[in-house]
Amino acid sequence: MHESKRVFKDILIIFLIFTFLIYPILGLILLAGGIFIFNFGVYFILLILSEIIGILIISSLKKKRRKVYTLNPIPYYTQRISFKRKHYRPHRHKRKHYRSPKYSKPKKQYSPPPPPKSPSPSVPPISNWDPNVWVGNEIHGYKVESVIGTGGNGYVLKVSLGGTYYAMKVLSITPPQSGTVTMIATSGFDQLFNESENLKRLSQNPNFVRIYGIYVDSNIIRQALKGDSMAYFKNPPAIVMEFMEGGSVDKLLNDRNIVYSNYWPLIVKKIIKQVAFALDYLHSQGYVHLDIKPQNIFLLRNPGYSGYEVYNNIDKIVKLGDLGSAVRIGGRIEQATTAYCPPDQIEAVIFGRGADPKMDIFALGITAYVLLTLRRDNPAIVYLDQAFDSFVNGNINDAISFVNQAKQVLATWRPMLPSNTPPDLQQIILRSINPYPQYRPTAREIAYGLS
Numbered sequence: 001m002h003e004s005k006r007v008f009k010d011i012l013i014i015f016l017i018f019t020f021l022i023y024p025i026l027g028l029i030l031l032a033g034g035i036f037i038f039n040f041g042v043y044f045i046l047l048i049l050s051e052i053i054g055i056l057i058i059s060s061l062k063k064k065r066r067k068v069y070t071l072n073p074i075p076y077y078t079q080r081i082s083f084k085r086k087h088y089r090p091h092r093h094k095r096k097h098y099r100s101p102k103y104s105k106p107k108k109q110y111s112p113p114p115p116p117k118s119p120s121p122s123v124p125p126i127s128n129w130d131p132n133v134w135v136g137n138e139i140h141g142y143k144v145e146s147v148i149g150t151g152g153n154g155y156v157l158k159v160s161l162g163g164t165y166y167a168m169k170v171l172s173i174t175p176p177q178s179g180t181v182t183m184i185a186t187s188g189f190d191q192l193f194n195e196s197e198n199l200k201r202l203s204q205n206p207n208f209v210r211i212y213g214i215y216v217d218s219n220i221i222r223q224a225l226k227g228d229s230m231a232y233f234k235n236p237p238a239i240v241m242e243f244m245e246g247g248s249v250d251k252l253l254n255d256r257n258i259v260y261s262n263y264w265p266l267i268v269k270k271i272i273k274q275v276a277f278a279l280d281y282l283h284s285q286g287y288v289h290l291d292i293k294p295q296n297i298f299l300l301r302n303p304g305y306s307g308y309e310v311y312n313n314i315d316k317i318v319k320l321g322d323l324g325s326a327v328r329i330g331g332r333i334e335q336a337t338t339a340y341c342p343p344d345q346i347e348a349v350i351f352g353r354g355a356d357p358k359m360d361i362f363a364l365g366i367t368a369y370v371l372l373t374l375r376r377d378n379p380a381i382v383y384l385d386q387a388f389d390s391f392v393n394g395n396i397n398d399a400i401s402f403v404n405q406a407k408q409v410l411a412t413w414r415p416m417l418p419s420n421t422p423p424d425l426q427q428i429i430l431r432s433i434n435p436y437p438q439y440r441p442t443a444r445e446i447a448y449g450l451s
């Protein structure tokens, strides 16, 4: 409509120009030349023809102009759209970002199998337990996302609550054999139950993996021990901890870029210093950790990909984990990791003596040795394993004899440390691995000695 009006207006303008301007001039010229002076018919035909030609020429020119005119707005229009996009797209992205946690949550809920409405009859027997049966189900209100690993006294699961991940250690009722850890008794649940509030409080120190909840129900444990695997499936004894995204220091040993860099001995020094600070606090609060080893030292985040990066990032992210195994100084020892524990820890078990902070110091010295040399060949292991086996089989004299042999080999052991080991760290290691606890330094001496 708009277009046809414009065409009509153009024709009218051309008609008026021709009628009142061009034709009178043309008529005057013809009159002056004396041609067709009386032939008004020819004059009239010429007038009409020239008018038609004029209209055609002008309208074709107009068409060309219109093309140019219509071409112009197109890029302009595109520009405006892209301008809008420039302004609105980031908003859309933002909204997507804000929405993503909300929207990804239900998606995640679809991936694992839906929780069974009625107890599944396919739960394995306690003696042959598979932690994967928990994946997709809830334990103590937390949704189980995946199984992180199996340790000496249970399974560690990645769980979530309200969009945050946690690590949940579910304690095994019949402990799996892990090689490094051996349960001396399975009655540690009572101790954990009694200590749960204290352990939660201690873990609030920033040098520890935080413990949020400890769930131990003696009725459920009794039922599970009787073989009720459904009771265990639904309400197992568990410890909810801070999720350590960077994994354990033990895992760091697999990274050749880091452990073969010149920074590695300095990184080890920082790790040992941080753990010594954690132990100083723990010991001052009257507790012994009893399971110091690279697998129980954690990193809050990924520390980096090169020795230099790790060296710069590590101090703020090292945390001592598995506080659930801690006992009071002088308390009953329930477990030991023979590859790291001192002979006096096995001896204490044999003679019924209590836990001593110096046991942690020996394990810390061995941990430093393992980290620096990447060797797990402390010469006492073989004797301590035999001492433990003898004790379990009731051969107390043999057990004592093996413990003494372990002490003897340690008394003469001079571990080969890398030449670039910092001298203060070297000294600390040599003093810590002494078979006689009275010669070992305190955690405080180590922490400040390495600062």
Ligand SMILES: Nc1ncnc2c1ncn2[C@@H]1O[C@H](COP(=O)(O)OP(=O)(O)OP(=O)(O)O)[C@@H](O)[C@H]1O
Pocket (backbone or CB within 6 Å): 148, 149, 150, 151, 152, 153, 154, 155, 156, 167, 169, 181, 209, 241, 242, 243, 244, 245, 247, 248, 291, 295, 296, 298, 321, 322, 337
């Ligand atoms: N808080 C945590 N955050 C992330 N991963 C964890 C956490 N606690 C444990 N893990 C991981 O779970 C796995 C099993 O841990 P677990 O403590 O059961 O075994 P372990 O340390 O080898 O033996 P132990 O029973 O002597 O402690 C390991 O790979 C460990 O790194």
Ligand SMILES: [Mg+2]
Pocket (backbone or CB within 6 Å): 151, 295, 296, 322
């Ligand atoms: Mg552990």
